[in-house]
Every structure is written in structure tokens, then in C-alpha cells.
Amino acid sequence: MKKRFIVAAAAAVPVARLARSFASSPLTAPPPLPDSIPIPEAKPPADLDVVAVPTGVNKRVAAYGYRGGSFFEKRDFNMGAVLIRHPSGDLLVDTGFGRGIDQQMTTMPPLFQRMTKYEVWKPARDQLESAGYDFGRLAGILLTHAHWDHVSGLPDFPEVPVLVTEREKAAFDREGLHGYLGAPFSARGIPWRVIRFESGPYLGFPRSHDVHGDGSIVCVPAPGHTPGSIIVFVTLAHHVRYALVGDLVWQREGLTRLEERPWLVRKFADLDADGNRRNLLRMASVLQRIPDMIVVPAHDQRAFAEMTTLPNVITKGRIL
Numbered sequence: 001m002k003k004r005f006i007v008a009a010a011a012a013v014p015v016a017r018l019a020r021s022f023a024s025s026p027l028t029a030p031p032p033l034p035d036s037i038p039i040p041e042a043k044p045p046a047d048l049d050v051v052a053v054p055t056g057v058n059k060r061v062a063a064y065g066y067r068g069g070s071f072f073e074k075r076d077f078n079m080g081a082v083l084i085r086h087p088s089g090d091l092l093v094d095t096g097f098g099r100g101i102d103q104q105m106t107t108m109p110p111l112f113q114r115m116t117k118y119e120v121w122k123p124a125r126d127q128l129e130s131a132g133y134d135f136g137r138l139a140g141i142l143l144t145h146a147h148w149d150h151v152s153g154l155p156d157f158p159e160v161p162v163l164v165t166e167r168e169k170a171a172f173d174r175e176g177l178h179g180y181l182g183a184p185f186s187a188r189g190i191p192w193r194v195i196r197f198e199s200g201p202y203l204g205f206p207r208s209h210d211v212h213g214d215g216s217i218v219c220v221p222a223p224g225h226t227p228g229s230i231i232v233f234v235t236l237a238h239h240v241r242y243a244l245v246g247d248l249v250w251q252r253e254g255l256t257r258l259e260e261r262p263w264l265v266r267k268f269a270d271l272d273a274d275g276n277r278r279n280l281l282r283m284a285s286v287l288q289r290i291p292d293m294i295v296v297p298a299h300d301q302r303a304f305a306e307m308t309t310l311p312n313v314i315t316k317g318r319i320l
């Protein structure tokens with residue numbers, strides 16, 4: 001009896017520790033970005049726009065997304081793309097689920113497949129076709145990072161260049177990294193274009209890449225979740241600003257409450273959790289200075305609800 005009690009007690013300690021790692025534990029708020037750092041000027045064209053292309057959802061609970069989230073609160077994680085319309089060339093940021101998602105999922109590790117309950121609404125390519133989109137306008141697909149759920153639709157756009165950082169491409173090419181689809185996915189070839197951060201600091205991030213040279217779409221490196229993750233800042237006319245933060249956080253609470261992903265989730269989801277935390281805090285200090293910036297975590301439906309939508313698109317589901 002005593003022995004059984006000791007075994008149970010020994011098991012209870014790590015279980016309690018594990019449970020605690022899901023509890024709320026906000027990071028210390030950083031100071032706002034100092035006034036000595038200027039808010040960069042942009043000359044956005046009047047018709048620049050940010051358009052939501054939600055392709056489906058992943059069935060999760062809030063606790064999976066951030067510390068302090070409830071295990072009882074169902075959260076459908078957005079899986080989608082963002083179309084940035086710009087007269088010098090449109091960009092699709094990530095792809096969300098593509099036409100081949102079901103087959104791609106069979107190549108992922110069995111435990112991951114069991115844990116991932118997803119629902120496909122309509123792939124980005126099909127949505128753009130329904131909307132009568134002129135594909136000649138699409139200059140590239142810009143990846144916040146190259147995880148499975150962000151690249152799934154690349155084969156549906158074989159003619160479109162894929163813009164990626166050197167470090168992210170290297171991670172994609174390395175076999176066996178968690179979250180990447182690996183060699184079979186890229187066997188048919190992907191028209192990669194490596195982006196370089198040739199411009200100087202931007203909102204406290206050390207380097208940047210100004211896509212069209214007018215300051216309206218600027219990428220900065222934000223490694224952590226993956227080695228080559230980026231944040232895409234978009235400045236529309238009338239100072240409407242978006243920050244497409246990819247998977248820096250999965251839900252807005254990551255930035256509004258400074259709650260990281262729970263330890264167990266970080267363990268398998270983030271290649272460099274410390275790096276991710278540094279960039280999360282950097283972004284938090286930007287938001288203290290520019291509180292009306294619209295933050296778009298790639299998997300937060302509420303963020304996608306704050307964008308323009310495509311005309312004439314009917315999908316199985318819709319943003320809540």
C-alpha cells in the first residue's frame with residue numbers, strides 16, 4: 001500500500017508541474033519602443049489592401065494556444081492566406097490549406113496526425129478563381145515561415161515565385177524537422193526566391209526588407225518559432241497598419257496578455273523558444289508605441305475578421 005502511494009506521489013509531481021505550465025504566467029511587459037526610434041514613413045498607394053483568404057480551421061482549445069487559456073474553451077485556429085493587393089504586384093502571404101492537404105497530412109508523423117483535427121473550407125487557389133482574380137497580378141507568395149500549414153497550397157500556384165528567407169529555406173531543405181513537409185512535397189520543384197534584409201532597422205527590429213520600395217510592405221526577421229520566420233508590416237493609406245506576425249503567437253492573447261505558448265507546446269512547436277520570446281517582447285514594445293496596429297497571428301480568426309474579403313466566394317465555413 002505504502003509502495004503504491006509513493007509511486008502515485010512520484011507521478012503526481014511531474015503531472016502537477018505539467019499542469020502548472022499551462023497556467024497563466026504573463027511575461028514582464030517591456031517599455032514602449034523609445035521615441036528615439038522613428039515610426040517609419042510609408043507612401044502607400046491608395047488602393048493597397050489586405051484581404052483575408054481563410055481556407056479552413058484546425059480544431060483546438062484555447063489552452064493549446066497560450067498560457068492561461070482554458071481547456072474547455074474551443075478555439076478554431078484559422079488556417080489561411082492573406083492577399084496583399086498592391087499596384088506594383090500582389091503578394092499572397094502564406095497559403096493555408098491547399099488542394100493536396102489530405103495527402104500531405106498522411107506524410108506527417110502518426111501522433112501529429114492523430115492530434116490534428118482540421119476542416120478544409122476552400123483552398124486559396126479555388127477562392128481566387130471564384131472571385132475572378134487576375135493571376136497575372138500575383139507577384140509572389142511570401143512565407144512567414146515554411147511549416148506544413150503555411151505552404152500546403154504552394155503546388156496550386158506552380159507558376160508563382162515563393163519568397164522566403166535563406167534560413168527558412170535551409171530549414172525546409174533539412175530532413176526531419178518537426179512541422180515541415182520535407183522532400184516529397186518539394187520533389188516537383190518550388191520556384192524559390194530568397195529575400196535578403198538589405199535595409200536597416202525597422203521599428204526596433206535590426207534589419208528589414210522593403211518589398212516595393214515605398215515602405216508599404218516591409219518584412220523583418222523574427223526567428224524563434226522557426227529559424228527563418230518573419231513579420232510582415234503593411235501600412236495602408238491613412239496610417240492603417242497591420243502586422244502579420246505569422247506564428248510568433250498563435251492567438252492574440254500571446255501579445256495582448258504576453259502569454260507564451262505553454263511549455264509542452266513550445267517544446268515541439270518552437271525550434272528556439274528563447275528567440276521567439278525575444279521577438280514577442282520586441283513586438284509587444286512596438287504595440288505599446290503604436291496601439292492601433294492590427295496584429296494578425298496567422299491562426300487567429302479574430303484577426304482575419306479585420307480584413308477585406310474576396311467577392312463571390314462561398315466556402316464551407318466562415319470566420320466567426
Ligand SMILES: [Zn+2]
Binds near residue numbers: 147150247298299
Ligand atoms: Zn502555423
